[in-house]
Amino acid sequence: MMQVMISETELVASIDHVEVEALRRWVDLGWILPQRDGDNLRFDNSDVARVRLICELHYELRIEEDSMSVVLSLMDQLYQTRRSLHTLLSAVEAQPEDVRARIAGLVNPQR
Amino acid sequence: MADPYQTLGVTREATQDEIRKAYRRLAKKNHPDLNPGDKGAEARFKEIASAYDIIGDEKKRTRFDAGEIDASGAERQQPEREFYRQHAEAGPGFKYERRWEGAGPDDQEDLFAEIFGGRGAGARVKAKGPDIAYTMSVEFTEAVNGAKKRVVMADGKALDISIPSGLKDGQTLRLRGQGQPGFGGGEAGDALVEIHVMPHPIFRREGNNILSTLPVTPGEALAGAKVRVETVSGTVEVAVPKGSNTGRVLRLRGKGVPSPGGNGDQLVELRVVLPDHPDDELVRSVTEWEAKHPYDPRKSQGAQP
Numbered sequence: 001m002m003q004v005m006i007s008e009t010e011l012v013a014s015i016d017h018v019e020v021e022a023l024r025r026w027v028d029l030g031w032i033l034p035q036r037d038g039d040n041l042r043f044d045n046s047d048v049a050r051v052r053l054i055c056e057l058h059y060e061l062r063i064e065e066d067s068m069s070v071v072l073s074l075m076d077q078l079y080q081t082r083r084s085l086h087t088l089l090s091a092v093e094a095q096p097e098d099v100r101a102r103i104a105g106l107v108n109p110q111r
Numbered sequence: 112m113a114d115p116y117q118t119l120g121v122t123r124e125a126t127q128d129e130i131r132k133a134y135r136r137l138a139k140k141n142h143p144d145l146n147p148g149d150k151g152a153e154a155r156f157k158e159i160a161s162a163y164d165i166i167g168d169e170k171k172r173t174r175f176d177a178g179e180i181d182a183s184g185a186e187r188q189q190p191e192r193e194f195y196r197q198h199a200e201a202g203p204g205f206k207y208e209r210r211w212e213g214a215g216p217d218d219q220e221d222l223f224a225e226i227f228g229g230r231g232a233g234a235r236v237k238a239k240g241p242d243i244a245y246t247m248s249v250e251f252t253e254a255v256n257g258a259k260k261r262v263v264m265a266d267g268k269a270l271d272i273s274i275p276s277g278l279k280d281g282q283t284l285r286l287r288g289q290g291q292p293g294f295g296g297g298e299a300g301d302a303l304v305e306i307h308v309m310p311h312p313i314f315r316r317e318g319n320n321i322l323s324t325l326p327v328t329p330g331e332a333l334a335g336a337k338v339r340v341e342t343v344s345g346t347v348e349v350a351v352p353k354g355s356n357t358g359r360v361l362r363l364r365g366k367g368v369p370s371p372g373g374n375g376d377q378l379v380e381l382r383v384v385l386p387d388h389p390d391d392e393l394v395r396s397v398t399e400w401e402a403k404h405p406y407d408p409r410k411s412q413g414a415q416p
Contacts (some may be wrong), residue, residue: 001136014403033206046198053144053195061135075145079199080208082147086200 005035005042015052017059026054029065031072115162115175115182123176127169134163144195153194240291240300247304248271251311253323254278255343255368264289264302272304276369277319280308313341319375321370324386325361327351342366342377349379357383 012020025063026032032039032050043051054072057063063071092103116123119133137159146152165182166172168357174180199205247262257276261397263269270289278284283305315322321343331338335353338345342363349361359381367375386393 046195048205049193049195049198057142061139061358063139070154071145076207079147079196079205082200083205083208 005044006048008034008041008043011043011048011051014048015055017055018051023051025065026051029069031068113162113182115166118158118162119166121398127167127172130163130167134159134167138163144199144245147196147200163213200352237297238261238294239297240293242290243302245302245304246307248307248309249274250309251314251316252343254280254306254308255316257369268304268345274306278306278308279316280306282306289350314343319370321367321375322380323377323407324380325349325351325354326382329383329385332356332381332383340377340379343368351381355381357381 006014008020008023012018012023022037023032027034031054032047034043034047036042054068057071058065058068092100095103116125119130119137120129121133125133138156141152141155141159143149143153143156157215162182164171165175165180175182175195178321199207243264245264247260249258249260253260253274257278258274260272260274261269262272270286271285272284274284283303286300286302286304289302292299313323323341325338325340327336327338330336331351332355333353335355336351337348338351340349340363344366347366349363351361352359361379361381363377363379366372366377367374
């Protein structure tokens, strides 16, 4: 996937609600991990989507910043677990039919 | 299109504040990014947002209640929005993997640690690397006597291969550990080298014996002679017995393919060869001799002279 990196100004302009101060606070809190190019911040597609999500949760759905840390932590762990699971599933899919059948039998014995 | 009041689970008499609260509660609960395993979340979330679009806005709500707009007519034409989960689920190595506080690298791959007793994706899955197949041509005599050959592997690595003596065409040599690297500390795969033995202008092979033909002159065949004969292990002197005809086979013991159970032999078939341009003298003397001593070489075939 091609990564388009955008600046702080471009990011603020492209997302409703967000203000530079809030954005910088979120970066300081480690919620957003842009690349640092000297004093400038560069945001990739996943950063933009994450800022958009945090804005939505914060400004529209009123999740306060204290609670946001918990939400993001749980969310990151959930996605990490899902990525691990997908890696594992790909490994299972690469196995011969009989091995997959044995694993399926153990995972879902009633079938 | 569902009724927006029903979608948000509020009565038609609900205050704007109650509607907003209901919306926030449902949107949080059904947000696709917070429910990555739930395929229906995105559709529900969009429906909730559309409902709130109408009755969350006091003016639109009044018009809706008056029947001026319906739920679908007022639906916001949203561009296909991108959710965070599309990035987060794209694959391993996502940058927000190691973000959360207190989690060192050790804590993150517990899933694999539990299954494989180690950390890291598949780190403890110990497996031998794949084999790599090669083909190689060797000279006839190299295959018979054995040889050292240097081959350049696919990865540019040069490898010295010992061709054992007596190797047959089409045989495969297995070079342990010369294949692709193993996984998780497993041993490397093997290189499988299929050997093609090139044909030889003089020698053929039959089991452990070497077959060849030996051209001799009529005089050598008649009077007997000592001639030099090529073998796979060098030139030897062979006595052609007096009166040897074409087709006679001389056995050179032990001059065949080396073998632990006793070397094979070389079988030399004699072939009496006339000079390329027989002159009158030869023709006359042989025909005069034949006139005095007639014989029928085709007698055994029953043909008439």
